[in-house]
Amino acid sequence: MAEKLLVLSDMWGIKKGLWITSYFGYLQQYYNIEFYDIQQLANLDIPVMTQENIHRAFMEGGIDTAVAHLLKKETKPCHVLAFSMGGTIAWKAGLNGLPMKSLTAISPTRIRFENEAPDCEINLIYGECDKFKPGMKWFKTMDVDFKIVSSFGHELYSDEKIIGEVCVKMLQKITQKAV
Numbered sequence: 001m002a003e004k005l006l007v008l009s010d011m012w013g014i015k016k017g018l019w020i021t022s023y024f025g026y027l028q029q030y031y032n033i034e035f036y037d038i039q040q041l042a043n044l045d046i047p048v049m050t051q052e053n054i055h056r057a058f059m060e061g062g063i064d065t066a067v068a069h070l071l072k073k074e075t076k077p078c079h080v081l082a083f084s085m086g087g088t089i090a091w092k093a094g095l096n097g098l099p100m101k102s103l104t105a106i107s108p109t110r111i112r113f114e115n116e117a118p119d120c121e122i123n124l125i126y127g128e129c130d131k132f133k134p135g136m137k138w139f140k141t142m143d144v145d146f147k148i149v150s151s152f153g154h155e156l157y158s159d160e161k162i163i164g165e166v167c168v169k170m171l172q173k174i175t176q177k178a179v
Contacts, residue, residue: 002030003101003174004031004032004078005079005080006034006035006036006070006078006079006081008080008081008083008089009038009039010038010107011039011054011086013037015039015049019157019163022163023166027081030175034074036086038058038085038086038089041066042066042089043069044057044058064092067093071097074099077099077100078099078101079103080105082106083157084106084108084154084155084157085108087111090108091117102121102123104125105122105123106126106162107127107154107155107156109126109133111124111134112133117144123169124144124146125147125156125157126148126149127153128149128152129154130152130156
């Protein structure tokens with residue numbers, strides 16, 4: 001039976017997320033995927049969809065609402081793949097009891113303010129040019145597995161090369177356990 005994988009979108013949700021189907025193409029035959037558009041999870045109603053407005057809505061209660069809803073919906077241990085703000089939501093949900101086997105989060109910049117990590121296998125990926133990624137001191141203090149990808153910025157998760165690399169690593173993990 002396939003392992004469950006929660007996938008949490010970036011702040012744009014499905015509105016600008018066609019790239020996410022590439023992840024599903026790689027992963028769906030090995031994982032039972034449950035996808036969450038984090039705007040819906042946070043009950044956001046934003047009349048003018050700008051980056052600033054969406055970000056503000058998440059900062060002003062949207063993250064906490066999304067975490068609370070995720071905790072109600074998911075009660076069994078699973079793997080999590082999350083992007084940007086979705087990674088921050090997954091991280092906070094993990095700290096609040098979401099049973100995670102692993103967390104792969106790409107560009108979750110807001111976790112740089114955290115001083116505790118969820119109790120699971122963690123793999124963080126950031127673009128070298130993402131000016132809001134955590135600093136090396138934070139990575140050492142948190143003692144988490146991370147990778148900095150040279151020549152990429154914040155939205156590296158939408159690049160086909162990165163999508164392939166992330167998925168191969170996730171598939172290796174699950175297929176090695178099956179052997």
